[in-house]
Amino acid sequence: MQFSGRRKKLIGNFQNDLYDQCLQFYGQPPLENISLTEFETFAVERLKLLKTVENVGVSCVKNSEQYTKKLDAEISSLNFPHRGGISEYEKRRKDHISHFILRLAYCQTEDLRRWFIQQEMDLFRYRFNCLHSKHKTDFLHKNNLKYETVSAEEKKNLKDKLIASSYGLSGTKVEEHDVYKVPFQDALDLVRTRKVYLLAGNAYIPHHEIVTIVLNDFRTRLSKALAMTARSLPAVQSDERLQPLLSHLSHAYVGQDYSIQKNIGKISLEQIDALSGKSFPLCMRHLHKALRENHHLRHGGRMQYGLFLKGIGLTLEQALQFWRSEFVKGKVDADKFDKAYAYSVRHMFGKEGKRTDYTPYSCMKVILSNPPSQGDYHGCPFRHSDPELLKQKLQNYKVSPSGINQVCPTTSTHLTRFSTVCVKGFLKLNLVEDAGFSLNHPNQYFTESQKFLSGGRDIKKEVDMSQRSQENPASVTHPSQANSKQAHEEMGDLDSFFQDE
Amino acid sequence: MPTSDYDPACLPDLLPLYYRRLFPFSQYYRWLSYGGVSKNYFQNREFSFTLKDDIYVRYQSFTTQNELEKEMQKMVPYKVDIGAVYSHRPSQHNAVKSGTFQALEKELVFDIDMTDYDDVRRCCSAADICSKCWTLMIIAIRILDRALREDFGFHHLLWVYSGRRGVHCWVCDDAARKLSVAARSAVAEYLSLVKGGEETLRKVVLSDPIHPFINHSLSVVERYFQQYAIVEQDILCSKESVDKVLSLPIPVKFHNSLCQFWYHIKKYWKYLSCSHNIKKGGQYFDKEIMLQYCYPRLDVNVSKGVNHLLKSPFSVHPKTGRISVPIDLKELNTFDPFEVPTISLICEELERPRADEAEEDDVKDKENEQEAGERRRIRDYKRTSLAKYVKVFDRFLEAMARSWKGEMLKKSGELETSFSVFLTFMSFTYT
Numbered sequence: 001m002q003f004s005g006r007r008k009k010l011i012g013n014f015q016n017d018l019y020d021q022c023l024q025f026y027g028q029p030p031l032e033n034i035s036l037t038e039f040e041t042f043a044v045e046r047l048k049l050l051k052t053v054e055n056v057g058v059s060c061v062k063n064s065e066q067y068t069k070k071l072d073a074e075i076s077s078l079n080f081p082h083r084g085g086i087s088e089y090e091k092r093r094k095d096h097i098s099h100f101i102l103r104l105a106y107c108q109t110e111d112l113r114r115w116f117i118q119q120e121m122d123l124f125r126y127r128f129n130c131l132h133s134k135h136k137t138d139f140l141h142k143n144n145l146k147y148e149t150v151s152a153e154e155k156k157n158l159k160d161k162l163i164a165s166s167y168g169l170s171g172t173k174v175e176e177h178d179v180y181k182v183p184f185q186d187a188l189d190l191v192r193t194r195k196v197y198l199l200a201g202n203a204y205i206p207h208h209e210i211v212t213i214v215l216n217d218f219r220t221r222l223s224k225a226l227a228m229t230a231r232s233l234p235a236v237q238s239d240e241r242l243q244p245l246l247s248h249l250s251h252a253y254v255g256q257d258y259s260i261q262k263n264i265g266k267i268s269l270e271q272i273d274a275l276s277g278k279s280f281p282l283c284m285r286h287l288h289k290a291l292r293e294n295h296h297l298r299h300g301g302r303m304q305y306g307l308f309l310k311g312i313g314l315t316l317e318q319a320l321q322f323w324r325s326e327f328v329k330g331k332v333d334a335d336k337f338d339k340a341y342a343y344s345v346r347h348m349f350g351k352e353g354k355r356t357d358y359t360p361y362s363c364m365k366v367i368l369s370n371p372p373s374q375g376d377y378h379g380c381p382f383r384h385s386d387p388e389l390l391k392q393k394l395q396n397y398k399v400s401p402s403g404i405n406q407v408c409p410t411t412s413t414h415l416t417r418f419s420t421v422c423v424k425g426f427l428k429l430n431l432v433e434d435a436g437f438s439l440n441h442p443n444q445y446f447t448e449s450q451k452f453l454s455g456g457r458d459i460k461k462e463v464d465m466s467q468r469s470q471e472n473p474a475s476v477t478h479p480s481q482a483n484s485k486q487a488h489e490e491m492g493d494l495d496s497f498f499q500d501e
Numbered sequence: 502m503p504t505s506d507y508d509p510a511c512l513p514d515l516l517p518l519y520y521r522r523l524f525p526f527s528q529y530y531r532w533l534s535y536g537g538v539s540k541n542y543f544q545n546r547e548f549s550f551t552l553k554d555d556i557y558v559r560y561q562s563f564t565t566q567n568e569l570e571k572e573m574q575k576m577v578p579y580k581v582d583i584g585a586v587y588s589h590r591p592s593q594h595n596a597v598k599s600g601t602f603q604a605l606e607k608e609l610v611f612d613i614d615m616t617d618y619d620d621v622r623r624c625c626s627a628a629d630i631c632s633k634c635w636t637l638m639i640i641a642i643r644i645l646d647r648a649l650r651e652d653f654g655f656h657h658l659l660w661v662y663s664g665r666r667g668v669h670c671w672v673c674d675d676a677a678r679k680l681s682v683a684a685r686s687a688v689a690e691y692l693s694l695v696k697g698g699e700e701t702l703r704k705v706v707l708s709d710p711i712h713p714f715i716n717h718s719l720s721v722v723e724r725y726f727q728q729y730a731i732v733e734q735d736i737l738c739s740k741e742s743v744d745k746v747l748s749l750p751i752p753v754k755f756h757n758s759l760c761q762f763w764y765h766i767k768k769y770w771k772y773l774s775c776s777h778n779i780k781k782g783g784q785y786f787d788k789e790i791m792l793q794y795c796y797p798r799l800d801v802n803v804s805k806g807v808n809h810l811l812k813s814p815f816s817v818h819p820k821t822g823r824i825s826v827p828i829d830l831k832e833l834n835t836f837d838p839f840e841v842p843t844i845s846l847i848c849e850e851l852e853r854p855r856a857d858e859a860e861e862d863d864v865k866d867k868e869n870e871q872e873a874g875e876r877r878r879i880r881d882y883k884r885t886s887l888a889k890y891v892k893v894f895d896r897f898l899e900a901m902a903r904s905w906k907g908e909m910l911k912k913s914g915e916l917e918t919s920f921s922v923f924l925t926f927m928s929f930t931y932t
Contacts, residue, residue, distance in 0.1 A: 161713045164710040164713055164716075165710070165713055184654075184684075185676075185681075185684050188684055188687040189687075191687045191691050192686070192687035192690045194690075194712050194714060194715075197712075198652040199651070199652065199654075200651070200652075200653075201652075201654025201655070201676070202654070
C-alpha cells in the first residue's frame with residue numbers, strides 16, 4: 001500500500017510540472033512512448049476536433065455565443081481540455097500528443113499546412129479567450145512573450161492618446177484593464193492600419209487586442225515548425241507502421257462511410273429521376289443528367305455515381321438494370337454491355353476480382369482524386385467547373401453576390417470549403433437557416449435531404465450519441481409543414497435552372 | 502549665386518575628377534561598415550552603377566575601401582545606387598547555389614518625389630521644382646522625421662536631397678536594417694494618408710477618433726498651410742482653382758458662403774477650422790483638404806523591398822549636375838535646393854589655386870599613397886561648397902558610432918561573461 005501510494009505521489013508531481021497549463025504553444029514535442037492504438041486514436045480524435053472547429057466556424061459567427069456554445073460541447077465530448085479543470089492531465093496529454101501527430105500528416109503541402117494552421121489558430125483563439133485574465137498573463141509570461149504591462153501612471157499619462165488610437169477603448173477600460181507594451185514588429189497588422197498607439201517603437205495594445213498579437217506569434221511558430229517537420233518527414237514516412245496512417249489522415253473523412261446500406265432495396269428505379277432533383281447534391285445531379293442525355297458515362301463518372309447509388313440503397317440487380325437500360329439507349333447494345341460494363345458494376349458491389357466492397361466516395365475524395373477532363377462529368381462542380389459557369393449556378397441558387405464572392409473558389413480556396421457551398425444549396429432549397437450538418441459526403445447530403453423532406457426533424461431535437469460524429473444538433477427554424485410548400489416553389493426555380501443547362 | 506553653369510556633356514570630364522578628389526570615400530566606407538559589428542557587412546553589400554550610355558550594372562561589391570575607390574575611379578559611374586546586404590558577395594552571386602543567395606538586411610528608406618504632388622501644385626509640374634513647392638518637402642521631412650523618431654523609436658536618420666525633385670530618407674538603426682518586408686510595408690502604410698490616383702477626388706478620409714499620429718501631422722501642416730497653399734500656391738486665386746478645392750467633398754450648405762468667404766480667406770482661414778457645427782460625415786473636411794494638399798506622399802514600393810536599390814548619397818544627378826547631399830535638419834527652413842552645389846561648381850572651386858597649400862604637398866609626399874590621397878581629398882573637398890554637407894554626414898556618423906561602440910562592448914562583454922562561467926565550472930568539477 002505504501003509502495004503504490006508513493007508511486008501515486010510521484011506521478012502527481014510529474015503531472016503538475018508537465019501539463020500545468022491548459023493551453024500551450026506546442027513548443028516542445030512529447031517525449032514518451034505510446035502504443036500504435038493510442039497514436040491512431042489520438043490523431044483521429046484531434047482531426048474530428050479540428051473539423052468541428054472548421055464547421056462551426058463556417059456556420060456561426062466566430063466567437064459569438066452560438067459559436068462558443070457549440071465548440072464547448074464538441075470539445076468536452078471529444079475529451080479535450082478547454083476550461084482548465086483540475087483533473088485534466090490526460091486530456092492535456094492527448095492534446096499535446098495529437099497536435100504533434102497531426103503536424104506529421106499536415107506538413108507536406110501548402111494546402112494542408114494552411115488548413116491545419118487555420119484550424120489550430122481558431123482553436124487556440126477560442127481556448128485563449130476562455131482563460132481568465134490572470135491566466136492569460138501567466139500564459140504570456142510562461143511562454144517568454146515579452147509583453148510588459150504598462151504601469152498605471154504611464155496609462156494615466158497616455159490615456160487620451162490610447163483612447164484616440166485603439167478601437168473600442170474607453171477611459172474606464174484603460175484604467176481597469178491591462179495595456180500591453182509590445183515591440184511594433186510584433187503588432188504589424190495593428191500598425192499597418194494605424195489602429196494602435198505607437199511610442200518609441202512600442203505598440204500599446206489594450207487587453208482585448210492582445211489575442212491578435214498572440215495569434216500572430218502562434219501562427220509564425222507553427223508555420224516554421226511545419227516547414228521543419230516537412231524536411232524531416234522522409235525519415236518518419238519510412239516507418240511502415242506510420243506511413244499508411246499518416247497519409248490516410250491527411251485525406252481523412254471521419255464520418256460515416258455508407259458502406260453498410262440501411263435502405264437496401266427501398267429505392268425503386270422509377271424514383272431516381274425525381275430524387276435527383278430533390279435530394280441529390282449537385283455533382284450527382286450532373287452525372288445523372290449527363291447519363292440520361294448521353295446514355296453513357298465514362299469510367300470516372302460511373303464510379304462516382306454508381307457507388308453513390310449503391311450508398312442510397314440500390315441493389316446489385318437494380319444497378320445492373322439501371323445502367324443497362326440507359327446504355328442500351330445509346331451506342332451500346334445489350335451484349336456489349338454485359339461483356340464490357342456489367343463486370344465493372346459487379347466489381348463495384350464487390351462481386352468480382354478482389355471482392356473489395358467499394359465505399360461511396362466522400363467529398364474529399366471526389367475533389368482530390370481524378371480531376372475531370374474533356375468529356376467527363378464527374379468531380380465536384382464547385383471545384384472543377386469553370387468559374388463563370390459556377391457563378392451563374394450560384395446565382396441561380398439565389399446566393400447573394402457577396403456570398404458568391406465569398407465562396408467562389410479562388411486559388412486560395414481550401415478543399416473543404418467546396419462542400420460548404422453545396423450545403424448552401426441545401427439551405428436555399430429547404431429554406432433553413434442552419435443545415436444542422438456539415439457536408440462531407442454526397443450520400444450524407446442525400447440522407448439529410450430525405451430526412452428533412454419526410455419531416456423527420458423536430459425543432460431542437462436531441463441527436464443521439466451514435467450520430468454525433470457526423471452531425472451537429474439540428475436547429476431548424478421553421479416548422480416543416482410551412483416549409484414544404486415554399487420548398488416546392490423554390491424547387492420549381494431550381495428545376496427550371498437545371499433545364500436551362 | 503555661386504552656381505556654375507552645368508552642362509551634362511561635361512560629365513565625362515568632371516566625374517573622374519570628382520571620384521578622384523572629392524567623393525568622401527572614407528566617410529562613405531565608415532558608414533556602410535557600421536563599425537564592423539557584423540562581419541562582412543560591407544563586403545556583402547550590393548551597389549549598382551549606371552555607366553555612360555545608360556549601361557546599367559548590378560551586383561557590384563567590394564572587399565575594401567580601396568577597392569571601392571579604384572573601381573569607381575575606373576568605371577566612372579554616372580549614377581550610383583545602394584542595395585541590400587546579401588548572404589554572399591553580390592559579385593559572386595552566380596557561383597552560389599540557387600535559392601541560397603538572399604538579401605538579408607538594408608536600411609529602411611523613403612523616397613518623396615515632387616511629381617507625386619502634381620495634382621496639388623500649380624507652380625510647377627513633372628520634374629520641375631521651385632521655391633514655392635519646395636515647402637512640400639519641408640513639410641514631408643518634418644512629419645516623417647518626427648514619426649520615425651517618436652513613434653517608431655528610430656534614432657539614426659539621414660535625409661538626402663535627391664538632386665532634382667525630391668528627398669530620400671535612410672533609416673540606419675540596427676533594428677531598421679533588420680526589418681522584414683512585412684514590417685517595412687506596415688511602417689510605410691502607417692505613414693500614408695493620401696490614397697488614390699487620377700480618378701480619386703477625395704484622397705484623404707478622416708474619421709473619429711483621430712489617431713495621435715494624424716494630429717501631430719496636422720499641426721505641422723497647419724503651420725505651413727497658410728503660407729504655402731494660400732500665399733505661395735494661391736489655391737484661391739482663380740475661380741478654376743477654387744473650384745478644384747471645392748470639388749473635394751465639402752457639405753453643400755457651405756459652398757455658397759465658402760465661395761464668398763474664401764475669397765477673403767487669407768485673413769479668415771482660422772475660422773474654418775473652428776466650425777464645430779458640422780455633425781455628419783465630412784466633419785473634418787478642412788483637415789482633409791489641408792492634408793490632401795500638403796501631407797507627404799510616399800511610394801510604398803520603395804520602402805517595402807529589402808533588396809530595393811536607391812540612389813546613393815553623394816551621387817551626382819546627371820540631369821541637373823547636383824550632388825545628392827545630406828540635409829541638416831537644424832537648417833531645414835533655410836535649405837535651398839538651388840544652392841546645392843553642382844559637380845561643375847565644385848570642380849571649378851577645386852581648380853582655383855590656393856598658394857598656402859603648395860608647401861604642404863611637398864612635405865607630405867613621404868607618407869604612403871593612400872593616406873596621402875585621403876589627406877589631399879579631405880583638404881580638397883574642404884575647399885569647395887561640398888564641405889558643409891560632408892560635415893552634416895560626419896555628425897550623422899559620429900552619432901551612430903556611439904551606438905556601435907555600445908554594440909561592440911556588449912559583444913565582448915558576452916564573451917567575457919561566458920568565459921568566466923566556463924572557468925568557474927571547471928573549478929567546480931575539479932574540486
